[in-house]
Amino acid sequence: MSLREHGFRTYAGPWTRRITRPLIVTRYTLSTVFSSRLFTIFYVACFLPPCLFLITIYLRYKVDFLSGFVGFRDPDALIGAGLLDDWLYYGIVEPSVWVAFLIVLVRGPALLAPDLKDNAMPLYLSRPLTKPQYLLGKLLVLLWLTGAVTWIPGLLLVFVNAYYAEDGWLLNNLSVPLGLVATCLVWSGCLSIIALALSACVRWRPAATLGFLGLFVIGSAIGNLFRATSGDWYGSLIIPWDAIEVVGRNLFGAKASDLMPLPWAWGTLAAATALALWVLLRRIRAFEIVR
């Protein structure tokens, strides 16, 4: 490093490709995210569900070996009677949905709010970095954080299960790994864009976090109340969990859910994401225009 060069000079070296610029935003943001020790501990704890399910898979297939020690003879009894058909869905996808929600809840609202509060947008956007590229960089942070504890270990669990199951299990159940990845990506993407939109609207981080939580909790409460009183499924339209369960089960190839019709579930997720994207693109700008 040439610290003796203290004068101004123009740059004559090579330039990186413009297409890689969003990854710079991602890299620096991830580094800031993991500078919090508390978050790092929380993030490590997010690997607990896949680890527990790994043990479950092992017990599921090695129960005969263990039966002599722990007294179990029926694998259904070990993992819950009645759940055997969908046991991979319950063991991998359901925890992933919750883990992704928690991660986005903790980090999502904090991604844009500080940049807007500190007026950093003119600095970002005065460079060869477009608004969609900046947002993509921030979105990739959440997709990376959620992906590393949801579909990536989930895929490993599926492969472990395939290893223990009978020959050809994976080929016969290709919808399991594909559905797992698709469900996690759809859910994480939807959650992330909503969280970023909230972060762009509410510049005070705690308020944005509460807003995100409130959106899901209050939405679910109202939806459930409506379902309970009206007796039909329309209340599920404002319950994101119901929408992702219907979509996830369909993609995963698990037993279909009767919470709401599949097209409506897709429509709910798509509408929420589109609305959040519209808000995002309107809120993120280099300068406020005073009318």
Add this chain to the structure above:
Amino acid sequence: MTNDADASLPETQTKRGGPGSVRATREVWAEFTGLSVRLGGRVVLNDLNATLQGRCIGLLGPNGAGKTTLLNTLLGFFKPSNGQARIFGRDVVRDAAGVRQLIGYMPERDSFVGGMTGVRFVRMMAELSGLPRDDALDRAHEAFFHVGLGEARYRKVETYSQGMKQLAKLAQAIAHGPRLLFLDEPTNGLDPPARSRMLQLVRGIRDTGETRLIVSSHLLRDVEECCDEVLILKDGRIASVCDLESERRSNRKFLFLQVKGDLERFVEGLVALGCEVGMPNRRRLRAVLPGHVEIADLYALAAELSVQIRQLDHKRDSLEDIFLRAMDEPATLQATPS
């Protein structure tokens, strides 16, 4: 890696030492043709026509004249409703990314990325401008030392004082060695020593001759100290484009004299030297010296004619005069440096 910043330089530019350099010749590097911008239903910039050639352009105008809007339009933040602007031959709308790669921008308001040390913040900005990681780190350190924040570069940016934040903003604007630097009110909130330091840095960058600058300010003195050309805006129109350097040169040749002795012979002598002479009153002379006549020649003439020169003043047509004149006159539509 690509050298895309250099890929399509117009032939009129003189390339030297890579994408970041042009020779300090007076070439047109910015051109506005009928540039108009509407924001919130209001015309903020109205039919600007100008060519800029100076090394450091002062952007002047009263509040709301459109200075910041012009900078933002050149950065591609606002789309022109009419006309076009070209920087180094590139259209600011059609080749926005290419133009931005050449520009360093120091915004008026406090702007930083929180939670980062100063050097990390500047490194990230340099990387976003297109520098590889190692080069960005090197130049971030250099930029911090250059602006005088070397010792504070590992402190979080949000802990900096107002003056340090201004310098950090300048560091992020110059770290990637831009060919064009936009400084929006660079001395805002600075105490006199810090202001002086900031202007010294601006002059230093200007004097390298490799980077053009646009300094937007409402402080005439700041502009006068570091700019060689001014563009004065009024109500979204160009009120005046003035070459301060030639203005200063012409002022040096414009004298007011008070003499004692044979006034008529002295005037004849001045005319014989080739000076234009006027007499506002009996005791005071106004003389415009031709290029080959120096002030020493006047003293020689006075000695020869036994005339005493009691007082000799240069005309002082300050930037304030130029500015006030521009504010009084109706805004022009076509402007090239006078």
